[in-house]
Amino acid sequence: MNGRPLDVRRIMLETLGALVPGLLVSVWCYGWGVICQCVLVAVVALVLEALVLRLRGRRGPWIPADASVLVLAVLLGLTLPAYTPWWITIIATAFAVLIAKHAFGGLGQNVFNPAMAGYALVLVCFPAIIKSLDGQFLALDRPWQALRLVLRGVEIDTTSGATVLDVLRTQRMMMLMRSEIDLSAFGFLSAARAQWVNAAFLIGGLFLVVRGHVKWQIPVGLLGTLALLAGAGYVYDSARYAGAMLHLFAGATMLGAFFIATDPVTSATTRRGRWLFGAGVGALIYVMRVRGGYPDGVAFAVLFMNALVPWLDNVTRPRTYGDSRS
Amino acid sequence: MPFRFNGGLKLNGHKSATADVPIRRAAIPPMLYVPLQQHIGRRLTPRVSTGQQVAAGELLASCDGYVGAPIHAPVAATVTGVVERAVAARGAPRQQCIALATSADAAWPGSIASEAETVAAVPAAQMLAAIESCGVLGLGGAGFPTHVKVREGLHRAVDTLIINGAECEPYITCDNRLLQERAAEIAHGAHMLARLVNAHRTIVALEEDMTAAAAAIRPWCEQLGLTLEMVPAIYPVGGEKQLTRVLLGREIPRGSLPIHIGVLVQNVATAAAVYRAVAHGGKLVSRVVTIAGDVASPGNFDTLIGTPVRAVLAQAGGRFEDDLQVWCGGSMMGTPLDDLDAPVTKTTNALLVLPRAPARVPLPCIRCGACVDVCPASLQPQALLDAAVALESEALRKLHLFDCIECGCCDYVCPSTIPLAATYHRAKVHLEEARVAQLASVAVRDRHQRRQARLAQGRDVLVEELITPPAAGDELRDALAAAVARARQRKPDDGAGTI
Ligand code: SF4
Ligand code: SF4
Numbered sequence: 134m135n136g137r138p139l140d141v142r143r144i145m146l147e148t149l150g151a152l153v154p155g156l157l158v159s160v161w162c163y164g165w166g167v168i169c170q171c172v173l174v175a176v177v178a179l180v181l182e183a184l185v186l187r188l189r190g191r192r193g194p195w196i197p198a199d200a201s202v203l204v205l206a207v208l209l210g211l212t213l214p215a216y217t218p219w220w221i222t223i224i225a226t227a228f229a230v231l232i233a234k235h236a237f238g239g240l241g242q243n244v245f246n247p248a249m250a251g252y253a254l255v256l257v258c259f260p261a262i263i264k265s266l267d268g269q270f271l272a273l274d275r276p277w278q279a280l281r282l283v284l285r286g287v288e289i290d291t292t293s294g295a296t297v298l299d300v301l302r303t304q305r306m307m308m309l310m311r312s313e314i315d316l317s318a319f320g321f322l323s324a325a326r327a328q329w330v331n332a333a334f335l336i337g338g339l340f341l342v343v344r345g346h347v348k349w350q351i352p353v354g355l356l357g358t359l360a361l362l363a364g365a366g367y368v369y370d371s372a373r374y375a376g377a378m379l380h381l382f383a384g385a386t387m388l389g390a391f392f393i394a395t396d397p398v399t400s401a402t403t404r405r406g407r408w409l410f411g412a413g414v415g416a417l418i419y420v421m422r423v424r425g426g427y428p429d430g431v432a433f434a435v436l437f438m439n440a441l442v443p444w445l446d447n448v449t450r451p452r453t454y455g456d457s458r459s
Numbered sequence: 460m461p462f463r464f465n466g467g468l469k470l471n472g473h474k475s476a477t478a479d480v481p482i483r484r485a486a487i488p489p490m491l492y493v494p495l496q497q498h499i500g501r502r503l504t505p506r507v508s509t510g511q512q513v514a515a516g517e518l519l520a521s522c523d524g525y526v527g528a529p530i531h532a533p534v535a536a537t538v539t540g541v542v543e544r545a546v547a548a549r550g551a552p553r554q555q556c557i558a559l560a561t562s563a564d565a566a567w568p569g570s571i572a573s574e575a576e577t578v579a580a581v582p583a584a585q586m587l588a589a590i591e592s593c594g595v596l597g598l599g600g601a602g603f604p605t606h607v608k609v610r611e612g613l614h615r616a617v618d619t620l621i622i623n624g625a626e627c628e629p630y631i632t633c634d635n636r637l638l639q640e641r642a643a644e645i646a647h648g649a650h651m652l653a654r655l656v657n658a659h660r661t662i663v664a665l666e667e668d669m670t671a672a673a674a675a676i677r678p679w680c681e682q683l684g685l686t687l688e689m690v691p692a693i694y695p696v697g698g699e700k701q702l703t704r705v706l707l708g709r710e711i712p713r714g715s716l717p718i719h720i721g722v723l724v725q726n727v728a729t730a731a732a733v734y735r736a737v738a739h740g741g742k743l744v745s746r747v748v749t750i751a752g753d754v755a756s757p758g759n760f761d762t763l764i765g766t767p768v769r770a771v772l773a774q775a776g777g778r779f780e781d782d783l784q785v786w787c788g789g790s791m792m793g794t795p796l797d798d799l800d801a802p803v804t805k806t807t808n809a810l811l812v813l814p815r816a817p818a819r820v821p822l823p824c825i826r827c828g829a830c831v832d833v834c835p836a837s838l839q840p841q842a843l844l845d846a847a848v849a850l851e852s853e854a855l856r857k858l859h860l861f862d863c864i865e866c867g868c869c870d871y872v873c874p875s876t877i878p879l880a881a882t883y884h885r886a887k888v889h890l891e892e893a894r895v896a897q898l899a900s901v902a903v904r905d906r907h908q909r910r911q912a913r914l915a916q917g918r919d920v921l922v923e924e925l926i927t928p929p930a931a932g933d934e935l936r937d938a939l940a941a942a943v944a945r946a947r948q949r950k951p952d953d954g955a956g957t958i
Contacts, residue, residue, distance in 0.1 A: 241825050
């Protein structure tokens with residue numbers, strides 16, 4: 134029972150607000166490159182969005198009233214590795230705005246989450262670059278150094294390149310026993326930073342749930358399934374599979390659960406549909422993390438479930454009042 | 460309450476300004492315009508002529524068909540003719556109205572003692588005749604003639620009679636006041652209806668915050684063996700379907716009426732009108748109208764049918780300025796009324812004066828699903844929207860467009876401020892008109908074929924056509940017109956559902 138009238142602009146602005154804690158922690162953990170990415174994506178996205186709207190003959194303020202493009206920008210900026218070269222960022226943004234959003238008919242019509250589509254495109258096209266940059270953190274204390282890296286392209290000597298998920302995967306492939314995996318190599322900050330980032334997104338996400346902007350069924354379904362599968366794997370073979378807590382607080386889990394999978398436009402609309410959607414994303418994340426070859430499974434999991442939404446909405450149609458179908 | 464319905468909204472009722480103010484009488488205006496069509500069904504046929512003097516309560520027009528309730532002169536007056544004007548009903552349709560110049564010495568119809576005496580048992584047929592001849596109809600919404608609804612109840616076993624006092628729509632308190640001031644009439648009317656249809660039990664349903672009303676009617680319920688139930692104040696609990704579900708845990712099957720599951724729903728004001736008709740032969744010539752919003756003296760006004768809206772509003776201290784918009788009905792389901800000369804009809808429950816809102820530019824649907832969560836019919840409004848805009852009749856039927864009760868819950872929560880209910884309403888009218896057009900073309904083809912067949916048989920066509928009852932065509936036209944009217948007027952409260 135939701136008696137509070139809201140408007141789209143407000144929802145989007147509050148969503149941006151809810152992203153702030155996670156954004157700040159990300160900067161602290163990964164450096165100023167995070168901000169560089171967000172700003173770059175935002176500028177490009179706004180220019181493209183405005184151009185598209187003009188081309189479609191819509192007049193209005195240059196920053197579209199619904200502010201949804203800003204949410205897209207921050208989500209994409211957060212998903213791309215902090216030191217992604219500028220041209221890759223622009224390609225991802227252009228694909229997200231022009232193809233994933235507007236080629237499908239603009240706000241409300243797009244089937245695929247634009248931010249994830251943009252990220253997935255560059256991940257597929259430039260896998261080596263993205264993978265080598267993913268999780269890089271440079272404790273730079275000057276924003277312009279980060280900017281220079283983004284503009285010039287980085288040659289990072291990968292001192293601390295791999296994330297926890299990467300290490301787990303590669304070492305598992307090498308059939309090492311879990312006890313032999315040495316997580317301490319990450320040091321305190323590096324091992325924990327993803328957890329701090331995840332915790333910060335969790336806080337922002339809970340705020341959105343309380344405000345009613347995010348329908349709780351999706352994050353609960355997603356995190357629940359992920360925890361369940363991870364727990365089961367851990368119980369099955371704790372030597373080879375990481376436990377639930379690690380999965381919940383690694384990679385882009387919380388960002389995905391509260392901010393990406395819950396994008397209203399591309400997720401299911403019925404109550405049961407949201408449960409299934411969330412559970413599907415959670416299961417796919419787990420499978421891709423355990424078996425897949427990419428840094429994290431969130432983007433592909435969300436995109437895959439996006440494609441199923443029309444079907445999900447249809448099969449989970451609520452029973453109309455007075456209908457005999459039960 | 461053990462049962463609940465899906466969705467719905469907790470709304471700010473905005474009722475305090477009017478719920479505690481006693482009902483006042485609206486002044487008798489110099490001119491009354493009594494609409495010839497106040498409910499679905501056929502337009503009435505006038506039984507008076509221009510220049511004729513009529514006494515208070517004299518018949519003005521009645522109906523030749525089954526579905527119709529006659530209208531009467533509210534006070535002594537002179538008939539000055541028939542004029543067409545917009546009336547204060549949903550959608551402000553234009554109707555033919557009998558214009559009456561009220562005489563200088565006209566007086567309000569005598570009031571009926573509110574401490575209703577025990578009524579001698581009246582035979583069923585006599586009760587039914589009184590209800591019909593006094594022009595009683597559903598005062599809660601669509602205005603379905605009460606005798607027709609009751610007669611349906613005579614043919615089937617009525618398990619439960621529900622007297623609907625769950626006035627869930629914001630601002631409206633006319634039933635609330637009536638319960639507080641005329642509880643005896645309501646209870647006796649309910650008792651009469653119960654005996655008429657042999658109801659197993661009778662439930663008087665009020666919203667849980669209507670405590671004063673409950674206190675007023677409780678002793679009468681105890682005395683007459685009626686059950687008083689308080690239902691949660693969740694809009695639209697007063698809708699026939701929602702109320703049935705909340706009280707009985709049963710749903711009215713799609714496309715059926717409450718009577719099909721042994722339930723008869725009547726509004727409290729209707730029950731009071733039944734009492735007046737049966738016990739005193741009181742014609743239904745006035746009703747209580749809530750005047751709320753931006754007026755100096757909001758409250759409920761007992762208003763003669765046919766009184767121009769402007770006159771009642773003036774009495775409530777309404778300003779007539781451009782920044783205000785008058786609504787007919789409450790803030791959820793009301794429709795704008797621009798012509799303030801429109802007369803009050805038997806179904807006008809509220810006139811709401813609100814500041815004109817700046818035009819909202821709807822954004823595209825972002826598929827947030829808020830509408831799905833609140834829809835009391837458990838529809839998928841966002842999916843319906845696409846189909847309704849494109850008028851895809853197949854998709855609309857699959858998505859159960861006609862189960863939408865146009866409650867407006869989806870509009871209320873939509874962050875893109877899309878006028879959803881109005882869009883569905885237009886789609887319904889469109890589909891219904893298309894169906895009617897198809898029916899009509901089939902009828903024309905059939906007639907043509909019959910004529911061809913007769914010609915082929917070499918019979919005398921002229922004679923044949925003379926002996927064919929011409930009424931058949933009229934019947935069809937009436938039926939079709941009624942079908943369209945139904946689609947236009949359908950409302951959740953006290954509605955006729957889908958007869
Ligand atoms: S509430 Fe409005 S924006 Fe949200 S799904 Fe329904 S129609 Fe679309
Ligand atoms: S207006 Fe129709 S679609 Fe909208 S909430 Fe009410 S019943 Fe559902």
